[in-house]
Amino acid sequence: SARDSQIFIIGCGISGIGAAQKLLKHGFHNVHIIEATARSGGRIRTGKLGDNIVEIGANWIHGPSKENPVFRLACDYQLLDKESMSEENQAIDIGGHPLFVPNWFTSSGRKLGPETMGPVVEFFMNLLERSQQFHDSGGEPLPSVGEFVKAEAERLAPEEWKEDQGNTAIRMAMISTLLKLECCVSGTHTMDDVGLGAFGMYKTLPGLDCTFPEGYEGLIDNMMKELPNDLVLYNKPVKCIHWNYTKNGPDTKGMLFPIMIECVNGETFAADHVIVTIPLGYLKKHQNTFLSPSLPLHKLHSIQRMGFGTNNKIFLEFEQPFWDEDCELIYLVWEDETHLADVVSDVKMSWIRKLSGFTVLKPTERYGHVICGWIAGQESEYMETLSEFEVLHSVTQLLRLFTGNPTITPRKLLRSQWFHEPYSCGSYTYAAKGCSEYDIDNLAEPLPLKGSNSKPLQVLFAGEATQRSFFSTVHGALLSGWREAERLISHYTPASGSFSSKL
Ligand code: 6YU
Known part of the structure; x- marks a missing residue:
């Protein structure tokens, strides 16, 4: 039969x-x-950092609501907490970009306040949203998301902030940071590789992203x-x-x-x-x-x-947090990166510049003080070739520079190496140019x-x-x-x- x-x-x-x-x-x-x-x-793949559970691969259920089969299975198996399953959480529609509570640090050891940051994030998110619309409407003016976002940022910024020209440089540097993090979301080396017309192929589902x-x-x-x-x-x-x-x-x-x-x-x-x-x-x-x-x-x-690109994670555990108690996402801004770039020019010397965002693992009662750094692209693939000690050294120097605290030292480190996994050869698919x-x-x-x-x-x-x-x-x-x-x-x-x- x-x-x-x-x-x-x-x-x-x-x-x-x-x-x-x-x-x-x-x-x-x-x-x-x-x-x-x-x-x-x-x-x-779930791993361990000391006693803590950490995700080496997939992290969230993106859009956890009835239409999402992974959410339905996770509910059936009772693997989620109550809040993630609540009707309210399922109804939240954030269009794929969760609004994390941020902390911003710069390369001169400054911590930036929400007055400067908030509007720049909003400005950037708006450009991303517009990038998604060419999929349905057609007529994309440029081949890639990166080129479009950069051109529009340069065109609109002077008008958007004409009352406050003094902060133009730092705003542009922030956009470089946001572009680098967007490389992690898309799993690409640079947003210049992501097709503008194809960007909107990816669809989001309602629901506030949750973890297991x-x-x-x-x-x-x-x-x-x-x-x-x-x-x-x-x-x-x-x-x-x-x-x-x-x-x-x-x-x-x-x-x-x-x-x-x-x-x-x-x-x-x-x-x-x-x-x-x-x-x-x-x-x-x-x-x-x-x-x-x-x-x-x-x-x-x-x-x-x-x-098909690489996105890696670097988990770090600290004795004490250097971030605020309510902080969910740490951004690092290089003050000299005012030229809107999401790649570094010398990968061997400067790969660490690509590591521009860390999510904070919550709840603190469970994890202690653990953060997860995100790094994508060729810089991430190069990072994989370094020893754990070399990575730890570079990350420690980076965080000392940005926090202005010369003694800060991570207690433990764990990183993924998806590019060199012989049966993955990278992290996930993106819609290329x-x-x-x-x-x-x-x-x-x-x-x-x-x-x-x-x-x-x-x-x-x-x-x-x-x-x-x-x-x-x-x-x-x-x-x-x-x-x-x-x-x-x-x-x-x-x-x-x-x-x-x-x-
Ligand atoms: C998600 C998330 N998440 C982070 C990181 C990674 C991924 N994903 P598999 O590879 O699982 O299975 C194939 C098997 O085949 C495997 O076991 C091999 O060993 C085997 N194999 C290979 N060669 C073989 C051979 N020759 N012979 C025999 N066997 C062989 N997804 O929902 N939430 O948070 C993340 C994340 C670091 C690496 C993710 C996430 C992706 C998922 O992990 C992935 O899609 C599935 O697990 C794949 O399952 P599979 O069965 O297909 O293959 C706007 C906009 C646009 C762009 N997109 C934005 C979306 C954001 C996506 N984000 C993901 C982000 C994170 C953080």
């Missing part, structure tokens, strides 16, 4: 787990996940508990998926499978269908060898066109292409990067896994309702 078809899912991140869950629920019983590493969860008090991985653990124990084959990196395959070996008992999965260790698996959920970064790096025959040109081009929904649809398009005479739906594609509106998120990833499972389910479910193969 169709339910006997051999289905392999490559990658045990949330998209792969979601796909497996749905297929099993619909009676498919020959389902397996092949995972390169020794763990499930992929880019959802016991860690994001609790979601994975709960989902895994509902699946059979032997579902996942760990420590088996897949080297190549051979499709339209005709020479099945003796272990396939005379049956012909259209697919042969070849692992790095030489093991092979015969399959009817494969759902590929590996990160776009990995696919970019192995685009010529991961499939045989190789990917059709339009899919290859879209893989190249879509952006020149991209559109068509590129995402191309990524998601199954093989063989429509119109071919060979067996349909051999290779399907899921994962965060294949989701039109919620790429770069956990809910986007989960929806993509469900989508590909549904594709197979409906393929085997003829309109008449009886369950038989269309093959």
Whole structure:
């Protein structure tokens, strides 16, 4: 019966787990996940800094409200606190940019007050909002978000602050800081790489972003508990998926499978269908060898066109806070960066300048005094090559400069290294210059292409990067896994309702 078809899912991140869950629920019983590493969860990974739980990967549920499948699952598993689940929190619509209570420090050791800062943040947010609108209205005047924001900031600033020209320089330096932090949100080296017309492809959901008090991985653990124990084959990196395959070996008992999965260790698996959920970064790096025959040109081009960047975290623990009690986000402003730049000119010497924002872990009763620094792009990739000691040294110097306190010393440090993770090759997808929904649809398009005479739906594609509106998120990833499972389910479910193969 169709339910006997051999289905392999490559990658045990949330998209792969979601796909497996749905297929099993619909009676498919020959389902397996092949995972390169020794763990499930992929880019959802909870770690420890001393006794504290910290998120190495995904941090928040973006837009936690009824429409968000990750929120619904987290509620079902009772993983969130009461406040996050409240109707009030679900109704708050912040358009993807939570308004954190900020503290601003500058490179001359000054702390800036809210009178200067507030209006600049508002001004910047307004430019970002306008950037999103070109997706629907078209006619983008410049190719990238970065170029648009900088040009508009320079054009509008003199008028906006004509009563207070004296602070122009510091305001521009603040915009540099805000641009650098925006690189972290988008997961890109510079906002000049993010397409202006494509920026609005990403959609936000209502709800005030929330975290998992016991860690994001609790979601994975709960989902895994509902699946059979032997579902996942760990420590088996897949080297190549051979499709339209005709020479099945003796272990396939005379049956012909259209697919042969070849692992790095030489093991092979015969399959009817494969759902590929590996990160776009990995696919970019192995685009010529991961499939045989190789990917059709339009899919290859879209893989190249879509952006996949690095965003890393640096967790620091302190004896005493240097920030205000109510502070949720610490900004660092370099007073000499008045030229609106979100990249540094000499990465080796000045990478630390890219580290321009820290979120404060709350509640303090649970965490003590822990902050999480955010750093994106090439500077972040360079940071990964340094020893933990070198990073600690640079961060300590940075914070001494900005706080004006020459003795401040972090007690502990932990950083992520997503670019050098061999099975992620970066953090998440962004809509690069020149991209559109068509590129995402191309990524998601199954093989063989429509119109071919060979067996349909051999290779399907899921994962965060294949989701039109919620790429770069956990809910986007989960929806993509469900989508590909549904594709197979409906393929085997003829309109008449009886369950038989269309093959
Ligand atoms: C979210 C958040 N969050 C921070 C950081 C990171 C990410 N995300 P997986 O990679 O999980 O699984 C694939 C598996 O495949 C994996 O296990 C591999 O080992 C395996 N594999 C690879 N190669 C293989 C091979 N050859 N053989 C076998 N197996 C192989 N998302 O919702 N909230 O706060 C953050 C954040 C530092 C790194 C995030 C966040 C992204 C999610 O983590 C990610 O999308 C999903 O976990 C991916 O799941 P998956 O199954 O697809 O792949 C306006 C505007 C515009 C722009 N966007 C702004 C949106 C903001 C997005 N922000 C995210 C920010 C943070 C902070």
